[in-house]
Amino acid sequence: MDQGYIPIPLINQRFNKDWPVDFLAIIAEQKLEEIKDWFQITRDKNQDDITELSIPQETALYRPLYRRPRKIWGIGLNYQAHAEDLSARLPDTEPASFMKPDTTIIGHGDIIKIPEFSQRTTGEAELGLIFGKKCRNVSQRDWKTVIAGFTTIIDMTAEDILMRNPRNLTQAKSFDTFFSFGPIFYTLDEVDDLFQLEVKTILNGKIQAENIVD
The missing domain is CATH 3.90.850.10 (Fumarylacetoacetase-like, C-terminal domain)
Incomplete structure (x- = not known):
């Protein structure tokens, strides 16, 4: 999102979700499209909550997408x-x-x-x-x-x-x-x-x- 990033654990807590917090698990469990669709709907309906949970891009700590891929x-x-x-x-x-x-x-x-x-x-x-x-x-x-x-x-x-x-x-x-x-x-x-x-x-x-x- 333009304002920054929203950690999945915060989404799970605020919106009562149970999504994986590891990106590889999100892909493996076929949750990516579900999360995308949810965000597009929720962004418009709950803009204040989304903004409150977001981490500014300049303060985020960047890591590899995941550490244990099956194959590279x-x-x-x-x-x-x-x-x-x-x-x-x-x-x-x-x-x-x-x-x-x-x-x-x-x-x-x-x-x-x-x-x-x-x-x-x-x-x-x-x-x-x-x-x-x-x-x-x-x-x-x-x-x-x-x-x-x-x-x-x-x-x-x-x-x-x-x-x-x-x-x-x-x-x-x-x-x-x-x-x-x-x-x-x-x-x-x-x-x-x-x-x-x-x-x-x-x-x-x-x-x-x-x-x-x-």
């Missing part, structure tokens, strides 16, 4: 220019992919710890897709039926380790703090045109890379 899947070589940096050929059938453990997760403002033995570690901004339900063999046409929404990701890679051998991909991607997750979550209806989104990697105020989602 990354799609590699999805930037042509970056693939060229790595002297790698773009995949023409299945996408290059990798997984990261949940020990890599950090939140907004947390410190990224560079391995002492890595001489070249890089970070890339990525668009994160949050799955909203269990699924398998979903067609390209039906992708929206299984996605709860989007978030921002910074994916770190110890590139010098990767360059020594492409089989080092898991190691190069899996050091602690190598996955900045969130903190803002956007539902599908909040994004007018996914394929017009710009994803920018910014370091110390300078744009390092930028791409349009396609």
Whole structure:
């Protein structure tokens, strides 16, 4: 909301609800749409209560969306220019992919710890897709039926380790703090045109890379 954020525990207490207070549980129990619908109705009818419960954005403490996802899947070589940096050929059938453990997760403002033995570690901004339900063999046409929404990701890679051998991909991607997750979550209806989104990697105020989602 424009005024700030409303913690779910406060909503449960004030409005006699019993919603999960963990975001992963909200998704797993299929409560996201219910909470959205409730808020849209209640915001107009109980504006004073909503305003009273809200926490200003500038005083909120930001954390990762959640800490224990079942899977973190990354799609590699999805930037042509970056693939060229790595002297790698773009995949023409299945996408290059990798997984990261949940020990890599950090939140907004947390410190990224560079391995002492890595001489070249890089970070890339990525668009994160949050799955909203269990699924398998979903067609390209039906992708929206299984996605709860989007978030921002910074994916770190110890590139010098990767360059020594492409089989080092898991190691190069899996050091602690190598996955900045969130903190803002956007539902599908909040994004007018996914394929017009710009994803920018910014370091110390300078744009390092930028791409349009396609």
